Amino acid sequence: MTPRLNLMNIAPKSLQSLLDLTNTIAHSHLEKGLLELVKVRSSQINGCAYCIHMHSKAARAAGETEDRIYLLDAWHEAPCYTERERAALAWTESLTLIATTHAPEEDYEVLKAHFSEEEQVNLTLAITTINAWNRMPSASVPCPTSEAPMRPDADETLVFQALRPKLLRLAYRMLGTLAESEDIVQDAWLRWSRTDRQQVGNPSAFLARTVTRLCLDYLKSARSRRESYVGFWLPEPLIDIGGSPDEGMEEAEDVSMVLMMALERLSPLERAAFLLHDVFGMPFSEIAPAIGREEATCRQLAARARTHVRAAKPRYPLKGQEGEEIARAFFDAIASNDLDGLKTMLAEDVVAYSDGGGKIPSTLQPIHGRDKVLRLVAGLSAKPGDAPRWIQAATIDGLPGFIAIDRFGTLQTTAVAIAAGKVIAFYTMRNPDKLRHIESLVSGMGFSRLRPN
Template identity: 45%
Template sequence: MDRTKNEEFEELRPLLFSIAYRILGSVTEAEDAVQETWLRYTASPTPPASTKSFLSAVVTRISIDVLRSARVRREEYVGPWFPEPLLTDPYQDPERAAELADSLSMAALLLLERLSPLERAVFVLRDVFGFGFGEVAAAVGRSEAACRQLAVRARRHMDAGRPRFEARRTEREELAGRFLDAFRDGDVDGLRELLAADVQMVGDGGGKAPQFGSRIIGTENVVRVLDWSVSRFARIGGVMEPHQVNGQPGAIVRDRDGKVLSTWALDILDGRIQTIRAVNNPDKLGHVGVVADAWAAFHEATAPDRPAD
């Protein structure tokens, strides 16, 4: 194996994964796309003029093909579909850290779902990662003029529903910490004051994990569910571990053995939590850690109290 080729690929791996994940919304599929890119790179007989452009083009084409087939599966998905939660974006650019984090959010990735695979790829390459239209055109196999039109359409869709978040990341983190503390302590009033009037709580169980409902809307409805959950959560020794989820404040939900039950991602704006997105589908949590048996935990949490002897 050419040591230089291997080193160049490993240096670009974080970028390639980040491109693939934003196109696919799946950690496992993005990792597979990067691995397939490596195989094609090693099979290439001549070195490319630009390794970055070549590899980015290859991983983009692979991701577009995977996304086209994945869309059929998502149309048949049980309940709301969310991306697989990503705890850490491996691609680091300190000058654009906040922008990259916002493009990684659950809200932004769900907006990207509205785009065609080509529009999505063009938007990710051009607007998120700043590739020139020449590189974008080579990656998606379209003319530069066509890519400019794809970019215009993609931006129009994205701008129409672009998520807004609290400007200061420290304020988001502080409010999320207060929310998780209030949940842990069963502080109903504390929870209520942190939620927006039209707050939504949405869960992705894929038909494979317990759900409170596909979508719960309004402060009192969400507080009622959270309040009910607190005591049940304590029964299974549950832990809410604060963690960034898709670039936003959130938590990993674990059982008493440290196994993963869920991830929560919080959208925060104007000093209030606007949306709580929970990924409960065990098929989407394997890369986070050892996955708990969610149904067993649910049955334990909701079992009738035993009468005293």
């Protein structure tokens, strides 16, 4: 298991050193595209899905093509990389995979042939720094990126970086998509960097209000797109791989698929009032100006939301290891077409949700009831194709689940909701637009090319 650092427990001086290094590397003379390719490859090896997604996006912004990003895990054979890029990627793998031994001499000799001494230092610092950020506790903790111009005020930069995981979780709960949530937090950073911080008494409350307003503005424009969405909409899967099953259970509960589905049924204002008050502990006197409503109205909004959320919460707590075992048995029963075994696992009122976004075949509406779900599985199993492949157990939006490739070669994730030892719902994401960060992670784990969607 890769060693993990806890962002909130790092000594401020240590974290500041990491931020200073990040800022220095961002302003080095190394090509931006090269740096982002190195960061993506390092993130693939470390298994940080969020970092893969973020640095892939930065690489595209730097002019990199989808093919060059997608083929990074196979750069040894891919002809689209220059000798200089190959030297940098070889050095990246050497430093990222290193344990107690020195990096191979042959990789360093190749590096010296293509990089000056100053470039060697900057590249080595970049790889070492991105490895440190990648090894934060979970994929939901973003590492800084050179997209945001860091101000000379290092203390205020440190304040924002410490709050950034919280802000990202708030945006994700409001929007349900990682890419848009990242953009919202980035916009909040830009506004923070232009704000007179002497006038800000509570940075946490100020930034939470900023993110909430940005999310509400986004949801207004996104409503028409959501209404025209093909099939059933599910939130983009937030993946956590590694760590003990019970690690971070409190946060997992806050960002669970069950909560996300309950929030999706609320109005944007109800969602904002509930999250700011019940999850982030903000008083209604501060929520009112954040969402543009009277304080009494905010109380009513939060109360209505609270009723919906409480009704959706699982009645039976589940230990992480038990959930992982049930999720694996659930996959095995589907993969082997063991309908009798699957029947014993499913609750009578089980619901199957699937999101293909109109791009990949999936059920357009939820399937309710054990018999209908079993008929669905039997029908899929009867179609020709390869046996489904298990890739990785994972916590998906706070629920036990797994990443897999179906019998037709399509990547998908499945989160399994369990109560009293029975599967009461499962959520399968098949929309390729919502799985790009997962696909990069899977490629980095050494799996062969997926079939084109």
